[in-house]
Amino acid sequence: MGQERTFRSDAIILSRMDFGEADRLLTLFTPRYGKLRAIAKGARKPTTRKSGHVELYARSDMLLHRGRDLLIISQAEMTEPYLRLREELPRTAYASYVVELLDRFTTDEDGAESAALFALLDVTLRRLCGEADLRVAARFYELRLLDAVGFRPELTRCVIGGEEIIARDQAFSPVEGGVVCPDCAAALPDPARQRTVAISQRGLHALRAFQREPWERVSALQLSGLLHAEIERVMLGYLVTLLEKRLQSVDFIRRLRAEE
């Protein structure tokens, strides 16, 4: 991270918590510095002009100042309120999932890929405010996020044998990070086989579309409720496994499942 004492940045607010008497500690995502923690002074006083500009999931133009120990928000001007994400419960749940996933897959002040991740987060929050199917927006986001952080699932070749997958029902291995052909799945030793999940030909076809096709094509797909449930199960299984390996922390996914 650069050493300038004061700098300006676009920022999306991932989370916020009370800090001291009247302040808030915010987790921000920025295009240049990735994830940052910063203090919004006086943000809990309703009279503070700044308080309206540090809303959860909103995008703001900020002037940040490096204090002795902490980063301080000197000015904040909201540029994209994404209001529906705070006002409509299903949208709130999806926004919360999207920002938490980003939070779990990134570390503080890691600028690598942060411009791409910021753009992905921004466009996803916009989609979650719009008329698209929220499930489609979430799946599309998951696959693009995994690309950016280096965990793109393998959907065209068997992750055990390496041969090209032909069109039929398959298994997905969250541990190996991709599709396993029925022959290799049958040959797996027991604990590993038990951890694979079934994925239908149509489910695989849908996930490939999410991974490869642009949003305009993906958002026009007509998927049944069953198919949505299937690909969500596959994706959550994979994400949980990655986060278990990477961060030993999957409480938020469990929470999401319990809320369903």
Ligand SMILES: [Zn+2]
């Ligand atoms: Zn195979």
